[in-house]
Amino acid sequence: MTTLQFKVRNHRREVELFLLLLFLGIAKLALFIVENATGFVIPTSGYIQIAILVSVIVGHFFIRAVASSADPFIYPIAVFLNLLGIVMIHRLDIADHIRSQSSGAKVSIEAPSQSTWLILGVAAFGVILILLRDHRQLQRYTFTAMVAGLVLLLLPLIPGLGATVNGARLWIRIGSQSFQPAEFAKIVLPIFFAGYLARNRASMAAIKNRWLGIGIPRARELGPIALAWMLSILVLISQRDLGTSLLFFGLFVGLLYMATGQRTWLVLGALLFSVGATVAYFLFSHVRLRTTVWLDPFAYSSDEGYQLVQALYGFASGGIFGRGFGQGYSWLVPYAKSDFILASFGEELGYAGLVAITLLYVFLVQRALRIALATRDDFGQLLSTGIGLVLGLQIFVVFGGVTRLIPLTGLTTPFLAAGGSALISNWIMIALLLRISHTSALLNAPSGDAQ
Amino acid sequence: MNHQIRRIAGLLTAVMLLLIGNLSLTQVFQADELRLHQDNTRLLLEEYGRERGSILVGDKPVARSVKTGGTLAYERQYVDGEMYAPATGFYSLVYGATGLERIYNALLSGRDDRLAVDRLQQLLAGREARGGVVTLTLNAKMQKVAFNAMAGRAGSVVALDPATGEILTLVSTPSYDPTTLSINQPASVRKAYEALLADPKEPMMNRPLTKTLPPGSTFKLVVAAAALASGKYSADTLIPGPATIKLPNSTKRLGNWQGTACSPSGKVTLRRALEVSCNTAFAWLGMQLGADAISAQAEKFGFNQSFTTPLVSASSVFPAGLDDAQTAMSSIGQFDVRATTLQMAMVTSAITNNGVLMKPFLVKDIRTSELGLLESTSPINLGQAQDPAQSKALLDMMRSVVTDGTASSGLVKGVLVGAKTGTAETGTTALPHAWFVATATYQGRSIVVAVVVENGGGETEVSGNRIAGPIAAKVIKAAFL
Numbered sequence: 001m002t003t004l005q006f007k008v009r010n011h012r013r014e015v016e017l018f019l020l021l022l023f024l025g026i027a028k029l030a031l032f033i034v035e036n037a038t039g040f041v042i043p044t045s046g047y048i049q050i051a052i053l054v055s056v057i058v059g060h061f062f063i064r065a066v067a068s069s070a071d072p073f074i075y076p077i078a079v080f081l082n083l084l085g086i087v088m089i090h091r092l093d094i095a096d097h098i099r100s101q102s103s104g105a106k107v108s109i110e111a112p113s114q115s116t117w118l119i120l121g122v123a124a125f126g127v128i129l130i131l132l133r134d135h136r137q138l139q140r141y142t143f144t145a146m147v148a149g150l151v152l153l154l155l156p157l158i159p160g161l162g163a164t165v166n167g168a169r170l171w172i173r174i175g176s177q178s179f180q181p182a183e184f185a186k187i188v189l190p191i192f193f194a195g196y197l198a199r200n201r202a203s204m205a206a207i208k209n210r211w212l213g214i215g216i217p218r219a220r221e222l223g224p225i226a227l228a229w230m231l232s233i234l235v236l237i238s239q240r241d242l243g244t245s246l247l248f249f250g251l252f253v254g255l256l257y258m259a260t261g262q263r264t265w266l267v268l269g270a271l272l273f274s275v276g277a278t279v280a281y282f283l284f285s286h287v288r289l290r291t292t293v294w295l296d297p298f299a300y301s302s303d304e305g306y307q308l309v310q311a312l313y314g315f316a317s318g319g320i321f322g323r324g325f326g327q328g329y330s331w332l333v334p335y336a337k338s339d340f341i342l343a344s345f346g347e348e349l350g351y352a353g354l355v356a357i358t359l360l361y362v363f364l365v366q367r368a369l370r371i372a373l374a375t376r377d378d379f380g381q382l383l384s385t386g387i388g389l390v391l392g393l394q395i396f397v398v399f400g401g402v403t404r405l406i407p408l409t410g411l412t413t414p415f416l417a418a419g420g421s422a423l424i425s426n427w428i429m430i431a432l433l434l435r436i437s438h439t440s441a442l443l444n445a446p447s448g449d450a451q
Numbered sequence: 452m453n454h455q456i457r458r459i460a461g462l463l464t465a466v467m468l469l470l471i472g473n474l475s476l477t478q479v480f481q482a483d484e485l486r487l488h489q490d491n492t493r494l495l496l497e498e499y500g501r502e503r504g505s506i507l508v509g510d511k512p513v514a515r516s517v518k519t520g521g522t523l524a525y526e527r528q529y530v531d532g533e534m535y536a537p538a539t540g541f542y543s544l545v546y547g548a549t550g551l552e553r554i555y556n557a558l559l560s561g562r563d564d565r566l567a568v569d570r571l572q573q574l575l576a577g578r579e580a581r582g583g584v585v586t587l588t589l590n591a592k593m594q595k596v597a598f599n600a601m602a603g604r605a606g607s608v609v610a611l612d613p614a615t616g617e618i619l620t621l622v623s624t625p626s627y628d629p630t631t632l633s634i635n636q637p638a639s640v641r642k643a644y645e646a647l648l649a650d651p652k653e654p655m656m657n658r659p660l661t662k663t664l665p666p667g668s669t670f671k672l673v674v675a676a677a678a679l680a681s682g683k684y685s686a687d688t689l690i691p692g693p694a695t696i697k698l699p700n701s702t703k704r705l706g707n708w709q710g711t712a713c714s715p716s717g718k719v720t721l722r723r724a725l726e727v728s729c730n731t732a733f734a735w736l737g738m739q740l741g742a743d744a745i746s747a748q749a750e751k752f753g754f755n756q757s758f759t760t761p762l763v764s765a766s767s768v769f770p771a772g773l774d775d776a777q778t779a780m781s782s783i784g785q786f787d788v789r790a791t792t793l794q795m796a797m798v799t800s801a802i803t804n805n806g807v808l809m810k811p812f813l814v815k816d817i818r819t820s821e822l823g824l825l826e827s828t829s830p831i832n833l834g835q836a837q838d839p840a841q842s843k844a845l846l847d848m849m850r851s852v853v854t855d856g857t858a859s860s861g862l863v864k865g866v867l868v869g870a871k872t873g874t875a876e877t878g879t880t881a882l883p884h885a886w887f888v889a890t891a892t893y894q895g896r897s898i899v900v901a902v903v904v905e906n907g908g909g910e911t912e913v914s915g916n917r918i919a920g921p922i923a924a925k926v927i928k929a930a931f932l
Contacts, residue, residue, distance in 0.1 A: 099522070254459060257458075257459075258456060259452065261454065261455055298488070301490050312485055313486070313491045314493075315474070315477045315485075316477060316478065316481065316482040316485030316491075317482075317486060318478060319478060319479070319482050320479055329496050329500075332496075346478060351474060351475060351478040351479055354471075355471055355474075358470060362463075362464055365464075365467075369456055369457075369463075373453055373457075378452070381456065385459060388460075389459065395470075396463075396467070399474075403470065403474050403477055404473075404477070405470065405473040
């Protein structure tokens with residue numbers, strides 16, 4: 001038994017190291033291409049590269065030490081996406097820098113700070129892996145997670161602490177530092193939902209009355225979903241952010257469906273969300289504006305629709321194979337480094353590049369769900385699915401927004417977009433996934449079902 | 452719960468595929484439409500983000516792109532812009548490109564397929580992509596002298612190398628500075644363009660290539676060539692040259708500019724008729740030869756067709772269906788005969804080049820940004836416009852027009868010059884156009900020059916000699932001395 005386990009473990013980590021080195025090589029190549037194309041090197045970037053290299057390699061050996069049987073694909077993919085994001089941010093920094101030389105405008109150079117956040121993210125990842133030796137420990141903190149989630153979501157509303165950025169009140173500011181607490185709600189709320197549903201799934205699944213093939217839940221069973229809905233509406237109203245509210249509500253409904261196996265919850269969730277969105281449409285002018293711009297961005301191409309239209313032009317300019325890394329005009333799109341980083345990739349790496357990036361995300365989400373399948377405890381299953389949903393829904397909402405599939409809302413592109421809070425939170429999610437994966441592999445191994 | 456997990460996995464994958472599908476609309480199927488969207492600035496940025504190639508005269512750029520440090524990385528600027536505007540044209544943010552800037556846009560901007568290897572080298576060497584280079588056939592010294600000699604009067608100067616067809620001088624006055632239309636400030640460009648458009652002197656017109664005027668007495672060269680070609684006349688054949696000649700089926704009489712007969716006897720040799728620009732003699736000769744013969748000779752010299760230099764010239768016209776009176780008038784370059792300055796230079800060039808007409812061209816070669824030769828223009832023989840012996844005879848006659856006739860101002864010490872003057876009635880009260888075509892040979896090399904000063908003044912044949920002749924003489928001097 002131990003020999004089998006030993007074999008399995010070794011094999012997985014070798015795959016991981018191989019992928020990691022491969023991705024590091026590609027990222028280095030991308031950096032070389034960008035600096036060559038722009039003819040520009042920011043002098044400090046050498047140290048940063050070494051620091052990144054050291055920390056991600058250390059991260060890998062950390063996994064060997066404390067989660068040796070964990071999934072081998074997740075860590076390298078997360079590192080790769082993160083590095084690609086940094087290279088793109090670096091490329092946009094260069095563009096900003098070049099333009100600032102003529103205009104004299106002050107520019108924000110974000111690649112070094114994003115690199116620092118990557119290193120901190122990997123550190124947080126390591127810390128979580130050390131502190132959390134078994135994911136089932138987290139179930140004990142279900143109630144704490146709920147409170148923490150609520151606090152995090154409502155924190156920006158506290159006067160003097162909260163800050164409004166681009167119409168959404170998602171930020172808190174302490175001194176010169178600001179961060180988005182909702183990013184951390186993306187970790188604690190899946191823990192709460194998973195813990196709650198793992199405990200109550202039996203009673204919630206018991207829907208007896210049916211009408212047109214759809215179960216009609218009793219009032220008592222309606223409680224939790226109604227609560228989650230009201231919470232998401234509250235987020236929507238208070239923070240004026242459709243994306244975040246959609247993400248959390250979608251997460252809850254998805255997990256509720258998973259826990260109960262009742263499609264009723266999906267239908268009801270969709271209905272409730274439509275009602276909420278319609279109300280928001282009539283209640284809030286900025287939601288209305290987003291929708292009008294979505295329907296015909298070109299009519300607003302010089303004001304409210306400018307960003308979206310520029311992004312679409314960027315995608316078109318990229319075409320199938322892109323302009324080449326470092327050779328487009330991706331800096332024309334406002335927030336090219338953060339909210340619209342996918343447009344930057346679309347312009348410079350083209351449709352081919354974006355499809356590849358999307359497939360990386362698909363793969364990441366699929367690995368999360370595979371972990372869920374391989375896990376034996378309800379909580380672990382629900383939590384890893386929850387993390388997969390958080391990642392997947394974010395991609396859909398952001399990507400759909402910048403490509404005009406759905407109205408634009410404010411969510412971050414996991415790992416790629418510039419932003420510290422999101423990166424730390426994403427790395428913690430990766431740590432949770434690997435922890436669940438490792439635990440379940442250990443539990444499964446004796447029965448000969450390691451894969 | 453595994454069933455539900457699989458469902459969720461499927462759902463999330465489906466949603467991602469939806470993204471990819473939707474993206475293909477934007478990036479693949481609607482991409483061209485989006486790229487050409489009117490408020491899409493990317494095309495512009497791209498065009499102005501690369502260093503556009505220069506247009507060279509000799510090895511000096513007359514059009515070049517200069518780094519701005521602004522949002523548009525480069526700006527087009529012209530050196531001696533007014534002088535070279537008829538060749539270069541402009542390259543405007545607002546009004547697009549004209550002239551060679553338009554014709555060679557793909558090459559200058561670097562998009563030309565012939566630059567593929569160059570682009571690859573630039574990419575591999577990590578150099579910024581630059582456009583190709585166009586070198587003109589123009590001679591900087593002659594161009595400058597000709598432009599200055601025009602002194603702002605409306606008109607044009609063309610000089611050709613008769614052996615190859617290279618355009619050595621291409622001046623159009625009054626001119627404009629293309630830089631004012633090519634700078635990166637749309638408002639200022641609009642203002643400059645509107646002002647140029649409103650100017651009654653039409654400074655943006657490419658006169659030497661596109662403005663056709665009655666060629667006046669310079670057309671007598673064509674009639675003389677037709678006479679020699681008929682075999683019935685030589686330089687020494689005596690023809691009538693009375694003070695006036697009656698036009699058939701008309702009450703009008705055609706007279707000499709001198710007001711007298713061209714010789715005391717009333718008869719002159721063909722040579723003498725050309726020397727003194729004898730209207731009656733050429734009107735008579737024209738009627739003898741017939742419109743068809745003159746037309747055939749004119750077409751051999753390039754009339755009734757346009758030329759791609761690659762700037763396209765207007766067709767010069769020798770009209771069809773003339774009666775005798777009209778033939779007589781046409782034989783002295785009046786009635787409906789029209790010629791560009793280029794055309795009359797071509798007539799002179801064939802006479803100089805043993806009767807062989809060469810296709811005029813303005814672009815010597817095109818090169819990569821590193822000045823590697825891509826394509827060099829080969830001279831094109833357009834055919835024998837005249838028998839070589841006859842062209843020699845006519846050339847000799849032109850030389851005596853300078854030494855013994857009306858074109859005395861074409862005399863340049865040490866250079867063998869032949870010429871023909873012209874004073875073309877405009878048919879209105881406006882002053883006639885002064886023409887002067889010249890051929891000059893020095894140390895075995897020849898050039899031809901054609902000058903037009905529009906409404907140059909003077910009622911008589913001397914105006915061509917007095918007004919246009921000195922300009923031609925200066926250009927000849929600039930070419931050789």
